[in-house]
Amino acid sequence: MFIARTALASLALFSAAPAWAGPVGIQVLSADGQPLPGAVVTLTLPGTPMPAAHGPYRVAQRNIAFDPRVLIVPVGAAVSFPNLDRVRHHVYSFSSARRFDLKLYGRDESRSVTFDKPGAVALGCNIHDSMSGVIYVTATPYAAVTDGQGRVSFAGVGAGRGTLLVWHPSIRAKGNAVSQPAALTGGGLSTVVRLRP
């Protein structure tokens, strides 16, 4: 959540549009109606400037897990993958957004990858199947991970028509994402996205 807040802060920094929409609150519910935490929600509005990279971005491997699990980075950001475990890891990604393969490396070794295309980059370790993470490369400043209540909120979003996209590994769709049009008015936007089974 620290990252999310950082992201929100950065969104707020880039909100220099002439017309401002009201507060945006989005809740994501799973197919069975439960709040879905850990989902990436992005709001794309035309005319919104690309977010600037604020690195350093880092996904550490700690205790046979990615830390953080979900990392949102702007396009062009470079992310380091430090191994804080005593075991070795083989971090890879087959995602089309950024395909890479960091062959076995040990403790306190680090590799760095630059993500220059937007999209979800699913991270895995070829040694440890249970390790799963994602680096979400975004071209919009309005991107966040749902909290425990499946909620995200954006502030300082300009009015206009855009696209709301929800990404989650459980979504059975191309790119594990669903999107819908979003109309942002002065009254803001408060919507619930319920995923289809």
Next chain:
Amino acid sequence: MGRSRFRSLRARLTVLYAGLFTAGLVALTIFAQVMIERSARRTAADELAASGSVYDRLWQERARSLAGAADVVARDFGFRSAVASGDEATIVSALASLSARADVPQAVLIDQGGQVIGDAGAAQGRLAALSAAMSDARRDAVIAIGGKASRIVTAPVMAPIEIGRIALIVPLDAQEMRGLERLSSIPLRASVLTRDADGWGGGDGHVAATLPVDTVVTLPGASGQSFAMLKLLPGVASRPDAALLLAYPMDRAMAPYRSIQFGLVLAGLAWLVLIGIGSGRLARGIARPIAALDHAARRLAAGERTEVAVETDDEVGRLSATFNAMSQGIVEREERITHLAFHDILTDLPNRAFFRQSLDQEMARAARSGERLALLYLDLDGFKAVNDSLGHPAGDALLRRVGEQLLELSGHAVVARLGGDEFAIVVQESVDRSRARRLAHDILDSFARPIDVEGQTIPSGTSIGISLFPDDAATGEALVKNADLALYRAKQDGRGVYRFFEQSLDEAARRRRQIEADLRAAIRTGGLELRFQPIVGTGDAVIRGFEALLRWPHPIEGYIPPTEFIPIAEETGLIVALGEWVLHEACRVAADWPPHIRVAVNVSPLQFRAPGFQAVVLQALARSGIAPTRLEIEITESVFLDGVDAVTDILHKLRAMGVRIALDDFGTGYSSLSYLRSFPFDKLKIDRSFITNIASDESAGAIVKAILDLAGALRMETTAEGVENIEQQSELVSRGCDTLQGYLFSRPIDADAAMALLALKDVALERRVA
């Protein structure tokens, strides 16, 4: 059980026992079969249920195995890389190798977008939706497409989030089912049914939708009934598309029990045969002694001597013993009866019937061996007197002694009592006839001595007639007759002698029979005549009376002398009728005579002793009307031979009637003077043998004189018979004889002549002679 249905006890028992045993056996067999059937069904159902759970495990095992194979591929780094990068050619080749390795016809990849990579066949269109619909945990589902069921086993491709799914498509076809079937411990038929309009169809038929699930039921089928259990196969959605039908054909399920049932039936049949045999034996065991008794009783009834074996101690055994005792009793009584029928009770010698049989047998045997037989016929002399004087017990004892003595004397010969005092002996005769002769001598010698019977000494004697076989007769009857003739002859010849049969005896006998027949006819037809011979006074020769003399003018042979036919009349009993006629006729004739003329009638001893003789006399007197004093009955001494007392009794009765009694032929025979004491005769008639020589023979004269003196002393009248000349007359006159009779005065003359003679009143007859 009908009386007519079973002729034998054995059959009835056999049927009863066999029926009972068979009924029990059949009931037991039916019970066993039902129990076996029920047990078999329960066992089969249990087996099927167990197999059902085994199938579940197999099903899951298969799923795991397939999923494992798919997982290997899905986790392959290169494959994941290929999937992530959309390298279709690599994916397809990897899937092909998976398909071959897992022995699955089709293996495809479904990516996150629902696109199917690889050939999924008919399932192609449904796979995307299927993959999407299956939750992450579900790896396995059965779908039905066009009535064919297929199993889908999926494996997610994680990178590390899911980027696609491998799907193995296993058609649930016959081969797959056979594979399953082979793993079962019982011969099951597994088939997959798919849902249709009203239930489940395909495979081995159709079952209703209402068929309970996971429960053993009985289903009819083309090849007979089977136990069946329907198991739903999980589909994608909650409503399954297909179901597994496990069928356990009844005939195969029951096959192990069929052999038991068959064996049971076979054993039952064998047992049935044993029952049949056993019942038969048992029934025979029970019925056999009874049948034996039945048989023995029939034989006994048929007159055979029979016994049954006593084998047991039970009622049948006792019955058998009783039967044997009864049979034995009957046999003994029969033997006793037979013995009585053929033996004389008194002497225990063979009787006449037995004797005749024995005689015939002996004769047959002798005829075969060329031997000669002698038949001795015996008759005790004077037996009647013994009986009369000493009583029947003494007579019987005498007969017993005689029998014993004859047996003793004759050795091994056949001795029989023919009845009364007659005995017969059959002996083997030697060629010279000496044996019969010797035996006859021995018997006569033996019987010449008095026999001691019960403390009394009885004078005995016997006469014997002997006939020889084959010399005298060819048949038993003739032999007996000839012996009888010889005996007759012996008797005639003065008793105490034996005589052999001679042919002349036979001829004499034949003549006697002829005379008897003619005499019988003469009596009936009045062919007899009476002659009357005058009895005159000694001094004046005047007729005092007549002696009636019987004459028989035989139509063929002329006059037959009384000496010939009277004995025959005596033997045959004709004498009674003859004498009666004589009495009547004499009295009738005498009735015409002057009242002082007497008529003398000879009466034979037989006639005299015949019952009713006095009545006959009375009747003759009454019918003729003559005075009793005019009738003079002449008897001879022989009348006393059979007992004095009875005779004197009759004499006294006649005397009481007024009839005169004369003792004829006095001086011959026994001439026992005691007779004269026992009865006061009216007259003595001196026998002609004394008269003939009275003049020339001094001794004869002396005897006549003695008789006359005796008569005078006893105050008896005297008549001399056979007076033929003057010398005799004058001698008799001089000795004082009262009356005379003889040719000197007159021959016997007929009634008319006698009447004419009497008409010459008081004429002295000697004049005529002179």
